Amino acid sequence: MLADHDNNLDYNYVINLFQQYRENTLGDHNGMKMFEYLAEMVENYNCSGNGKAVLQEYDARVEKAFILCIVTSLMCRIYEKVSQAGELCYMDASALFEPLNMSITLLYTSCTAGALLLSLFITSDELKITLKKAVIIQ
Secondary structure: OOOOOOOOOOHHHHHHHHHHHHHHHHOOOOOHHHHHHHHHHHHHHHHHOOEEEEEEOOEHHHOEOOEEEEEEHHHHHHHHHOHHHHOOOEEEEEEEEHHHOEEEEEEEEEEOOEEEEEEEEEEOOOOHHHHHHHHHHO
């Protein structure tokens, strides 16, 4: 009974099933359905009042990088309450999201309590111009 795949699905079967579902629902990683879904999620997040998010879709034809900026409501309060947040910032661009080859960049400020997170950028590269654009559009 334990070897019966109708009752006990193995790991590879579940992974393949999920991949088929994702491809049918969202399409390719860089497909139009995926960006439409992501734009809808950003709009829903902005309407929820939990923070702010900005999306710039990837377009290789015009060399436009993918940028997703997220600022939660807690991060907004840090901008309001911590005076040095507008003067002193640190960037940590060491994190990567390997399956999509994306860079995750965190923007911090420091205070007596320690480092406080100001925003999060997910970008398609770590070029200076891309990070500059991410800081500007937030």
